[in-house]
Amino acid sequence: MLSLASDGAAPRLIRVHQIDPLAWAPLLAASESEGRQMLRRLMDEWRSGANRYEQPGESLWAWLDANGQVIAVGGLNVEPPPGRPGTGRMRRFYVHPDWRGHGFAKRLVNAVLASAQGHFSRLHVNCEEADSATFWTRCGFAPIDATLDPIERPARYTHVRLLPQFQAA
Template identity: 40%
Template sequence: MNELVICKISGLTPQICELEAEAVAEGFRFLTRLIAEWKSGVNRFDQQGECLLGVFRNGRLIALGGLSSDPFAEPDAGRLRRVYVARASRGQNVGKALVQQLLELASGHFRVVRLSTDTPEGAAFYLRCGFRPIQDDFATHMKSLVDVP
């Protein structure tokens, strides 16, 4: 059985720390920030419309991503945060499944979802997920969740 299970995470687990170690080895510090913000209470993805999702394969956490209100935009804007897929699970649509689930949850609360990425690989990934590049000091990509007539 190699089925993916995507579910909400309501606490820090040792598996999140394992993903963080892998991310740090790749030069990414955003899972370190997620853990620090969670421990301090700054962001636990527990406000209206917010969530932290994990992707599990055979009980093992292989990806993580959060949705929060975007503090840099209008109140009806959500923000994808801290999306990370374990290196061994990339290229298998794990990230795409995670982002699709986050967008589905976002559609009940937000009109748009924004994000910021600083790698060409991340930018290409979000374009494949339907985001478009934007010029903004606080976001690199945006996706509208409502059809404009």
């Protein structure tokens, strides 16, 4: 496990507006070594311009270590059609294996949830593994009942979190 701050500088959370492939390379390599393609898709979509997390309410966040290397990432997109209006999807959450167990994922989720306020009334997430489902449940997401009518249940999503309705003052 890496030291949290070998030179005294703690990792910092940023909202991503640009992607430097060199800063992302270790995280991408780690994800691919674990058989995950989500960060490759994130990088490809960013490069092509297909998804830059720029629609209202969308955001992409990353934790950077003291050297500026990305050690964790997570984002929020508007749910694409035919999804429900006011629905977002939490996606591309990944923490480098050397940095797990320090609470970065939870704080990343909290940053994304804060950015979602006022833009979305519900958020969905797809949990591919049991440990992922446990994590998202601890973050306040409830399992979606698989017995519901498929029209009412987004096929790709396993968990949902309802957000307070935004009311202008």
